[in-house]
Amino acid sequence: EAGVTQSPTHLIKTRGQQATLRCSPISGHTSVYWYQQALGLGLQFLLWYDEGEERNRGNFPPRFSGRQFPNYSSELNVNALELEDSALYLCASSLTAGVVEQFFGPGTRLTVL
Amino acid sequence: SQELEQSPQSLIVQEGKNLTINCTSSKTLYGLYWYKQKYGEGLIFLMMLQKGGEEKSHEKITAKLDEKKQQSSLHITASQPSHAGIYLCGAQGADTGFQKLVFGTGTRLLVSP
Numbered sequence: 001e002a003g004v005t006q007s008p009t010h011l012i013k014t015r016g017q018q019a020t021l022r023c024s025p026i027s028g029h030t031s032v033y034w035y036q037q038a039l040g041l042g043l044q045f046l047l048w049y050d051e052g053e054e055r056n057r058g059n060f061p062p063r064f065s066g067r068q069f070p071n072y073s074s075e076l077n078v079n080a081l082e083l084e085d086s087a088l089y090l091c092a093s094s095l096t097a098g099v100v101e102q103f104f105g106p107g108t109r110l111t112v113l
Numbered sequence: 114s115q116e117l118e119q120s121p122q123s124l125i126v127q128e129g130k131n132l133t134i135n136c137t138s139s140k141t142l143y144g145l146y147w148y149k150q151k152y153g154e155g156l157i158f159l160m161m162l163q164k165g166g167e168e169k170s171h172e173k174i175t176a177k178l179d180e181k182k183q184q185s186s187l188h189i190t191a192s193q194p195s196h197a198g199i200y201l202c203g204a205q206g207a208d209t210g211f212q213k214l215v216f217g218t219g220t221r222l223l224v225s226p
Binding site: 004006033035042043044045048056058088090092101102103104105106107109 | 146148153154155156157158161201203213214215216217218219
């Protein structure tokens with residue numbers, strides 16, 4: 001069974017640009033979570049999607065947004081990139097909204113120059 | 114808001130030695146997760162604990178949750194180089210939303226031959 005996959009592996013952007021990160025959950029999983037792991041800040045919850053809807057949001061500005069598609073894959077968009085957005089972005093999935101165990105993907109490393 | 118404190122922040126042990134990593138919560142935990150991360154990579158799920166006093170083992174790793182559900186420990190017996198990495202505890206609390214994991218800052222483990 002394939003795990004959570006993320007693309008791209010690495011992404012380099014400049015300040016002010018937009019970044020799009022993609023995540024495919026484990027087959028059959030309906031919930032997708034996004035986390036940011038910035039240097040010195042630890043792993044922080046960003047967004048949770050389930051059944052195509054945004055269910056919960058962490059303490060991040062509105063320029064961090066995303067969506068979940070009918071096939072449950074998800075996209076994270078970061079607009080107006082700032083240097084401090086440089087981080088490893090991890091996606092996780094769980095079987096349903098009621099199942100708490102989350103499985104993580106390998107991450108996308110975003111570098112903002 | 115719920116916070117998790119891990120100790121020690123880093124640890125160097127000789128191969129074959131035992132070690133313990135602690136995770137303390139500011140509030141009662143609904144669920145406590147242990148993950149392992151190799152530098153810059155995704156998280157590998159190790160164990161989940163939910164009940165006070167619960168203890169789980171997998172291979173040479175044992176995790177415990179105290180009766181009050183505010184502290185967890187991860188114990189590795191006879192450490193091996195393959196145990197090296199960053200160990201993260203993650204938790205769900207009643208005030209964070211059960212689907213949102215809050216993470217500790219991690220413990221970096223190095224195992225010397």
